Amino acid sequence: MYRKIGLFFLSLWLFFILTIIITINIPICFSENSEFIGFYELITTNIIPLICILCLFIGLISYLDFSYILKGATQMPFSITHIENIEYEHLTFLTTYIIPLVCFNFVNLRYxxxxxxxxxxxxxIYVRTDLFYANPTLAILNYRIYKINGQFKGGVRENIILISRDKLELNQRCDYIKLDNRIYYAKQKIV
Incomplete structure (x- = not known):
C-alpha cells in the first residue's frame, strides 16, 4: 500500500514542479540598500512551494524504491499470447488530473x-483502483504500459497490465515481478 501511495506522489511530479514555479516568492533586489528579509519571512511566504518540494522528495524516494524492487528476483517466465499498447493512459492521467489542478487559485485559503x-x-481513488501504472512520470522515465494475456506456468492469465522499459511483442518470453494482483513489471527474457 505504501508503494502505491509513493507512486501516486511520483505521478504528480509535474504538478508539484509547476506549482513551485507558479507560487514561489523569493524577493530579489539589487539596490545598495537592500537586505535579506530573513528566513522566517522567506519560509512563511513560501509554504506551498516547500510542501511541493517535500512531495517531490517523497516521489523521489518512491522511484528509488520502485527501481530497487525491479532489480529483484523474477518469477518463472511467461509468453505473451495477446498484447495491446495502452500508453495513452499516461496522457489520460496528465490531462484529467494534473493540468486542471495547476489552474487552481493558490492564494485563497479556501481554494x-x-x-x-x-x-x-x-x-x-488512484490507490484503491490500482491506477498507479498510469503514471506520467514513469512515461517520462521511459516506461511503457501494455495490457496482455499470457501463458504462465499455472495457465493463461488475461488482462494483465505490464510496466516495462522494453518494447514487448506477441509470443515474446518475459521475466516478471508481480507488483499487484494484475499489475506486473516485465522485461524481455534474455536467452
Missing part, C-alpha cells in the same frame, strides 16, 4: 483547502 481535499480523494 488551498479544496486542492488538498481533491488531492486526497484522487490519491484514494
Amino acid at each position: 488551498q483547502i479544496v486542492l488538498v481535499i481533491l488531492l486526497i480523494v484522487i490519491g484514494l
Whole structure:
C-alpha cells in the first residue's frame, strides 16, 4: 500500500514542479540598500512551494524504491499470447488530473483547502483502483504500459497490465515481478 501511495506522489511530479514555479516568492533586489528579509519571512511566504518540494522528495524516494524492487528476483517466465499498447493512459492521467489542478487559485485559503481535499480523494481513488501504472512520470522515465494475456506456468492469465522499459511483442518470453494482483513489471527474457 505504501508503494502505491509513493507512486501516486511520483505521478504528480509535474504538478508539484509547476506549482513551485507558479507560487514561489523569493524577493530579489539589487539596490545598495537592500537586505535579506530573513528566513522566517522567506519560509512563511513560501509554504506551498516547500510542501511541493517535500512531495517531490517523497516521489523521489518512491522511484528509488520502485527501481530497487525491479532489480529483484523474477518469477518463472511467461509468453505473451495477446498484447495491446495502452500508453495513452499516461496522457489520460496528465490531462484529467494534473493540468486542471495547476489552474487552481493558490492564494485563497479556501481554494488551498479544496486542492488538498481533491488531492486526497484522487490519491484514494488512484490507490484503491490500482491506477498507479498510469503514471506520467514513469512515461517520462521511459516506461511503457501494455495490457496482455499470457501463458504462465499455472495457465493463461488475461488482462494483465505490464510496466516495462522494453518494447514487448506477441509470443515474446518475459521475466516478471508481480507488483499487484494484475499489475506486473516485465522485461524481455534474455536467452
